[in-house]
Amino acid sequence: MNLAAKDIRHNFGRFALTTVGIGLLLMIVMGMGGIYRGLIAEATLLVERIGADLWVVQGNTRGPFAEISRVPANLEHRARAVPGVAQARRFISHTVQREHGGFPLRIVVQGLSWPEDRGDWIPLTAGRPLRQAHYEMIADRSLRLPLGSKVKLGKDVYEVVGITSGMVGSGGDGLGFFTVVDAEAIQFDLTGEARRLERQARRARVESQDLGRLQPLLVDRAAGSETEIPALGPPQVSAVMLSLQPGVDPETVVRVISTWPDVTIYTKQQQIDLLLSGMVDRAKRQLGLFRVLLIIISTIIMALIIYTLTMDKIHDIAMLKLIGARNRVIMGLILQQALLIGALGYGLAYWLGTFAFPRFPRLVVVESQDLLMLGGIVLAISILASLAGIVKAMRVEPNKVLS
């Protein structure tokens, strides 16, 4: 006779409520692990999918994912000349927030090095890659921009020609792919007044110097459009990505570019490691700590519930002892209930998670190894939680029946 099952049948309401409570707690524990995994997946997604073998970034910096990196756009041509390099692309990435349809719209603006890169590598769920140098974009589904919709960014309007899925930045904002030139236009867009003020400031700087006073034409030139002033130079990009020819050892290219004093070069893996050890590391530790706290809380709650359930049965346990029940019968009664609460709670957590996690605003990735580990933890906390109840039950004397 399974006493645990009989007791559960008799107190089904309380058992069910307890299981639901534990299940919800475990779902949060499961979700925390999933959020952490999702954070890593989102952070490394772009580096993983963009298809670059090497990253050339500003000298003595850790690259655009760790800090500000600025390299001249023409570095692309220099890098392309290195033996073994198949393709060099400019990398521009910045986040903008605009109003769209009355709601805030945050886009990670991602520049594609047109015409070499038209976004053919981006997995599309609808539409097509870029087909013209300007005013087209590929949007991640999380941006909720339908195919064919038009978005005004800066002074220009961009049409959504392709929809992709699961392409988000490390902050969880959806990516929008534009040509590099459009991405720069969005990044360096200034209002007319701002441009006028900048020109005035330039004019004032030149006028305050001897050169300006001696050559008045320079003053007029300084007050003109910046594209007509060679000294200002072209806008800079965040990094240059290199794809290598098949069979080329990355180390040989790294060795060459490492000798250039103005840049630093990283492999794809180094870039991923920098990402994870930098911005994701603290989030990882924070989530990990929160997870540990939740597990401790779950154990305490479970222990309290099991202890209370045992205390409710203490008279019955004394009676069982009186009629000669062995300790293992009594331990089984308590332990089986704890294990059943743990197992059902775990199953419920998983089932609820399959509905809840996809609706979270950020990616939640529940991997089988995490599920297995949590299963082990649930087993351990179920046993731990039942210990207090078992100790109490073992100590009760059969003559308690008389009281």
Add this chain to the structure above:
Amino acid sequence: MSVPPNAILALEAEGLTKIYGSGNTEVVAMKDVSLTVSKRQVIALLGPSGAGKSTLLTAIGLINPPTSGRITIGGQPVMDGPRSLVDLRAFRRKHLGFVFQKANLIPFLTAVENVAVALEINGETPAKARKRAMELLDYLGVADRSRNLPEALSGGQQQRIAVARALANHPSLILADEPTAALDSFRGRQVMELFRRVAHERDSAVIVVTHDHRSLDVFDQTYEMEDGLLRHHKSDLLHS
């Protein structure tokens, strides 16, 4: 105390003394009590509250060891002072049956399960345990309530099921502590007569602690306890 000649002894208790506390707080609950009960005998134990009846019963029931004295059950020495000579829980399982003022049925088990659990604890298979539990319920006239939980049973029915549980493992000694206190006089008498029937038909000895003087005719012998001392009740003395 006397037993019929050539009777098979179910219990021999010699010089049982139980002292609670020590020094100024010392209380002698039972003083040099000796009692012999043979199989098929039904013994009543009378006395006011605090006289030591329950102390004697729990000592004989191996759940409250005496401070001194010896207990032999079914010919096997089991207690020598506070020292147990056998595995007490296993011994209780095989040789003793208990019935209390409250039926103490396990609330999450049905009537038949409450009886069967005692058999399964003693190593019986679930199918055999259930079959024998049903036989016992039938014997005690409550087979029709076998599927009911205790909460759905009357006090008398609960007590009958408690008796069935006590009988489950063919105990040589059944100990009952005020088993009719919660019942009306009619049902109380029924339970007392049940003990007598059980003792005679099942070859057990029964010791009943009771305050109910109306059923004393049911018992083979009646003892009285006062201030921890055991003696024959006056009705027995009159008979003898």
